[in-house]
Amino acid sequence: MTTSRSRFNFTALVYILPLTLALLLLVVLPLLYVGAMSFMGRGAYGGTIRRFTVDAYESLADFTYLKAVGRSICMALKSSVLCILLGYPFTFIVARKWKKSGKLLMFLLMIPVYTSSLARLYSLVIMFNSSGLINTALMKLHIISSPLQMLYTNGSITIGLVQYLLPFAVMPLYSSIEKLDEATIEASYDLGAGKIKTFIKVILPMTFPGIIAAFIILFVPAIGTYFITDVIGGGTVYMIGNIICNQFLSARNWPLGAALSVCVVIFILLMLYLYSRIGNLDDLGAM
Amino acid sequence: MKEKKVIVSLKGISKTYDNDVKVVKNIDLDIYEGEFLTILGASGCGKTTTLRMIAGFEDVSSGDICIDGSSVIGVPPYKRQVNTAFQSYALFPHLSVYDNIAYGLKVKKVSKAEIHERVSHMLSLIRLDGYEKRKPAQLSGGQKQRVSIARALINNPKVLLLDEPLGALDLNLRKQMQLELKTMQKKLGITFIYITHDQEEALTMSDRIAVMHKGILEQVCSPKELYMKPKTKYVAEFIGESNIFEGVVKDRNSDNCTVAIESGNILCSGDGYVAGQMVYVCIRPEKVRITRKAGSGNSLPAEIKEQIFTGNMMKHIAVLSNGHEIKIADIASYNDINIGDKVYLEWDAKDAVMIKNPTSPMAENFDTLRGVQ
Numbered sequence: 001m002t003t004s005r006s007r008f009n010f011t012a013l014v015y016i017l018p019l020t021l022a023l024l025l026l027v028v029l030p031l032l033y034v035g036a037m038s039f040m041g042r043g044a045y046g047g048t049i050r051r052f053t054v055d056a057y058e059s060l061a062d063f064t065y066l067k068a069v070g071r072s073i074c075m076a077l078k079s080s081v082l083c084i085l086l087g088y089p090f091t092f093i094v095a096r097k098w099k100k101s102g103k104l105l106m107f108l109l110m111i112p113v114y115t116s117s118l119a120r121l122y123s124l125v126i127m128f129n130s131s132g133l134i135n136t137a138l139m140k141l142h143i144i145s146s147p148l149q150m151l152y153t154n155g156s157i158t159i160g161l162v163q164y165l166l167p168f169a170v171m172p173l174y175s176s177i178e179k180l181d182e183a184t185i186e187a188s189y190d191l192g193a194g195k196i197k198t199f200i201k202v203i204l205p206m207t208f209p210g211i212i213a214a215f216i217i218l219f220v221p222a223i224g225t226y227f228i229t230d231v232i233g234g235g236t237v238y239m240i241g242n243i244i245c246n247q248f249l250s251a252r253n254w255p256l257g258a259a260l261s262v263c264v265v266i267f268i269l270l271m272l273y274l275y276s277r278i279g280n281l282d283d284l285g286a287m
Numbered sequence: 288m289k290e291k292k293v294i295v296s297l298k299g300i301s302k303t304y305d306n307d308v309k310v311v312k313n314i315d316l317d318i319y320e321g322e323f324l325t326i327l328g329a330s331g332c333g334k335t336t337t338l339r340m341i342a343g344f345e346d347v348s349s350g351d352i353c354i355d356g357s358s359v360i361g362v363p364p365y366k367r368q369v370n371t372a373f374q375s376y377a378l379f380p381h382l383s384v385y386d387n388i389a390y391g392l393k394v395k396k397v398s399k400a401e402i403h404e405r406v407s408h409m410l411s412l413i414r415l416d417g418y419e420k421r422k423p424a425q426l427s428g429g430q431k432q433r434v435s436i437a438r439a440l441i442n443n444p445k446v447l448l449l450d451e452p453l454g455a456l457d458l459n460l461r462k463q464m465q466l467e468l469k470t471m472q473k474k475l476g477i478t479f480i481y482i483t484h485d486q487e488e489a490l491t492m493s494d495r496i497a498v499m500h501k502g503i504l505e506q507v508c509s510p511k512e513l514y515m516k517p518k519t520k521y522v523a524e525f526i527g528e529s530n531i532f533e534g535v536v537k538d539r540n541s542d543n544c545t546v547a548i549e550s551g552n553i554l555c556s557g558d559g560y561v562a563g564q565m566v567y568v569c570i571r572p573e574k575v576r577i578t579r580k581a582g583s584g585n586s587l588p589a590e591i592k593e594q595i596f597t598g599n600m601m602k603h604i605a606v607l608s609n610g611h612e613i614k615i616a617d618i619a620s621y622n623d624i625n626i627g628d629k630v631y632l633e634w635d636a637k638d639a640v641m642i643k644n645p646t647s648p649m650a651e652n653f654d655t656l657r658g659v660q
Contacts, residue, residue, distance in 0.1 A: 183377035186344055187435075189364040190371045191391035191442065201390075205381045 031265065038258035046252035056255035065243065065260065072240040075154070076222035079161035080169075083218050084211060086162070087169035088177075095178040106170070113167045121160060121231045128156050128232070152234040160232040161222055168221075169214045176210025209278065216275045220268050240264060291319040293353075294478050295341060295369075295446055300350030302336050302502075310336050312502040313350070318446070318480060323472050325481045327489040328499035329525070334482050337499070338448050341480065343367050355445055370439035374451040376431040378423040384410075384434055385419035391442040409437040412471065429460045436468070446478045453488065465492055486526050490514065498522050514571075520642055523569040530575070530613050532568040533644070536560045543636045550607045553585045557641030567642040572616040574638035577603065577624055582633045589613060591628045605632060 038056050041049035059065075090109075094102035112120055127133045130147035138144045150156050180203065188198040226241030233239075240260060247257030295318040302311040311333040318324050326334045339345040341352060343364035352359050359367055370391070378387050386393075388409050392402045410416050413433035423431055432452055439447055452468075453461045469492050472479045483489055489496050490510040497507040498521070506518045517523035523531060534548035539562060543554045546568055555568050581588070589605035592612070596602075603615040603624065613632060617624075624630065 181375065181377060183373050183375050184379055186342075186364070187371070187373060187377040187379070187438075188390070189344075190342060190369075191394060191438065192365050193390075193394040194363075194365050197394055201394075202379055206379075208381075 034258045034261050038255055038262050040255050042253050042255050046248075046254060048254050053255075056253075056259035059256055060259055060263070065240075068238050068240050068243050069263070071238070072223050075157065075161065075239060076219050079158050079165060079222050080215050080218035082158065082162050083165050083169040084173070084214055087166060087173055087214065088211070091170050091173040091177050095174050096180070096182075106174075109167050109170055112163070117164065117227075118231075120163065121228060124156070124160055124163065124232060125151060151232065152236050157229055157233050160228045161225065164225075164228060165218045165222060168217050172213035172217055173207070173210050176207045176213070180206055212275060212278050216271055219271065223267070224264055291322075293317045294320040294355055295480070296351075296353040297337070297341075298351040298353070300337070300340060300347045300352060302333070302340060302345060303348040310502050311340070314499075314502075314504050316497060316504060316507060318478060320478055321476050322494045323469070323479045323481065323492060325483060325489040325493035325496045326499055327483060327486060327496050327525075329484055332499045333502040334484075334499050335450055338371075338450055338480065338482050341446070342369060342371050342448050368445040369448055370442050370444040370446075371448040371450065372432070372436045372439045372452045374454050376423070376435040378431055378435055378438070380423050382422075383419060384415065384421050384423070384426070387423065387434055388438045388441055390438060395442075405441055409441050412440075413437045428456050429464060432456065432464065433467075436471075440471075440475065440477070444477065446480055447472075449479060449481045451482050451484070453485075454483075461488070468492065490526075498525065500525075516640055517569055517642060520567050520569075520644075523567070523640070523642060528572050528614055528616070530570045530572065531642075532570075532611070534566060534568055536562050536564045536566055536641075538562060544641060546639075546641065549609045550587050550611065553587075553639055554636035555639040555641045556637045560641060565644040565646075567644055569640045569642055570634055570638060572602070572614040573600075573618075574634050575613065575615040576633045577605075577615060577617060578631045578633055581631050584633065585636065585639065586631045586633050589630055589632050591624060591626050591630060594624075594626055605630065607632075 037048055039052055039054065041051045041053050041055065043049050090105075094105050098105070125132075128150040129135065130149070130151070132150075134150065135144075135147040139147065184202060184206070185198060188202045193201060224241050226239065226245050229239045229242055230245075233242075240263075244257050244260045244264070247253045247260065251257075297314050297316040297318075299313050299315055300311060301309065301313050303309045314337065326337060328334045336345060340347050341354075343359065343362060347360065354368055379390065382390070385406055388406045389402050392405060397405075406419070407416075410419060413436065415430060415433060415437075418426070418430070423434070426434065432455075436447075436449075436452065449468075453464050456464060465488055468479075481489075481492065490513075493510055495507060496510055496513050498505040498513065500519075500521045506513060506522050508516075513522065514526055517526060517529075520531060523529045532546075532548040532550075532553070534546040534553075536544050537547045537552060538545040539560060542556070544557055544560050545552050546555050546566060548568065553568065555566075557566070560566060577591075578586070587607055589607050591603055592606045593604040594601055595604075600616050600618045601624075603617060605613045605615060607613060615632065
């Protein structure tokens with residue numbers, strides 16, 4: 001063991017090096033650059049001036065940005081929770097009850113993942129438009145007299161996020177629900193707990209790591225998303241992603257965009273750290 | 288003996304799965320209060336399915352199950368007065384030993400003080416005091432099984448169902464746990480329905496054994512009777528070692544039957560047989576004696592083919608004139624018999640147990656068999 005570990009393993013290095021280099025060059029280095037940029041001065045036409053300043057972080061305290069951060073967290077939270085609420089019962093049935101037909105359902109669920117997200121988003125726009133499918137149908141049925149404003153609202157953004165994220169919720173849920181031992185559920189019934197009590201006291205705690213994993217997997221992209229809010233929100237509802245995008249592309253305040261990005265990255269790392277702590281606890285409790 | 292009360296009654300229960308496979312076929316069985324009943328059978332014989340039907344995890348396809356006098360058909364497992372100890376233990380991995388054992392009481396909203404008292408009592412019964420804070424992952428296999436039994440027993444069930452609870456343990460631990468379980472059962476006076484494929488385990492622990500084979504109950508009786516008086520060929524072969532002959536009843540008097548087997552006529556014990564009936568005869572290896580001279584009773588010439596020394600006894604394999612091999616377990620005279628010796632095999636008529644041959648109740652080839660002698 002010790003000898004093989006201390007011996008220089010050239011083959012392993014060859015296998016590992018390309019991806020490691022790519023990650024360093026394409027992820028770590030740009031992120032470090034963004035980090036450095038956030039401490040630089042603002043160039044008049046975009047770009048940065050090489051001098052150390054914390055101006056960008058000072059302007060973060062602006063109420064507009066705080067509001068956007070708050071709104072982003074709320075929206076990400078709402079859509080993540082909604083995805084889990086929708087995904088959990090679906091996954092439970094697919095993983096435990098309909099094992100054969102469930103495979104087809106899982107496949108159907110995964111199709112959108114392989115479809116252009118832009119096409120999916122614009123199809124939602126067509127649904128929610130004032131002359132779209134839903135409004136036309138409601139008016140034809142004389143339920144409403146004038147079209148409802150559905151596009152460019154928080155509601156439609158949430159729906160957009162949910163339809164985009166739902167498949168990603170099902171994957172971690174599936175793995176934790178599927179490995180749930182049927183005997184432990186039977187043991188709970190056997191000891192006098194009905195279906196609801198068994199769910200609360202056994203099934204839910206045992207699949208909790210999967211729920212947390214799903215939450216992280218949903219929450220991280222949800223908080224940084226900007227194209228869903230851009231297309232469905234029509235640029236009227238500002239999330240943190242949209243602000244970052246704007247700082248770089250139109251407001252030409254690169255340091256501020258960079259500082260906002262750093263905040264998002266730190267927040268995400270914090271969440272991942274918390275998850276790893278819970279994940280460890282789970283390992284302790286696992287059989 | 289006082290009148291025994293039936294606590295679980297299986298009335299003609301059958302189980303057919305969707306693919307038309309009948310795993311349990313029309314079983315009738317009464318289980319008495321306070322007894323240790325073992326359902327013994329090879330894997331796939333339907334014993335676990337039977338247990339799961341009593342627990343309520345499987346529906347019966349036909350028939351009725353009564354627990355304490357009332358039918359439980361359609362009653363969900365959480366409303367049945369039975370509890371189960373699972374082969375895989377099925378402990379709740381997220382709960383401590385204490386909370387695992389307390390689960391049934393917490394569900395029933397028993398007061399905290401009473402839960403504490405009863406869990407402590409259970410912990411001392413299974414000798415795991417001081418382990419209450421541990422998680423199942425921190426326990427050994429034997430400890431996990433004890434927790435799973437305590438978790439089931441704390442509800443004071445009318446019947447405890449045990450589904451091969453010792454199957455995953457190593458041999459020494461299994462033997463120790465067998466004794467522990469038996470002691471526990473006697474002390475608590477709770478009815479145990481125990482599932483196993485291990486005949487030695489069944490013989491050691493049970494008051495009665497129900498042998499199951501291909502979904503049918505072959506025989507239900509005490510361990511001693513099961514070994515001494517097997518009722519079917521399957522039971523004779525499954526329980527312990529045995530020498531089985533096929534033969535035809537030739538003659539019967541008040542005590543014994545004479546059965547013609549290929550190697551000669553032998554005297555056997557058995558009631559209710561008629562001349563001409565085809566039967567099996569089962570003789571246990573330890574009931575066979577080896578002699579040098581032909582005797583007056585059951586005495587067949589044979590040659591010693593193989594000897595296996597197992598410490599407490601010598602196992603011989605002897606070959607009859609027709610090539611039929613006979614197993615003999617000898618604890619007395621293994622010094623003076625050697626491979627190749629021409630000997631006679633003897634046994635008492637009472638040790639040659641007759642078993643019905645269901646494939647052909649009456650002999651058609653009786654005359655041809657008689658012609659052989």
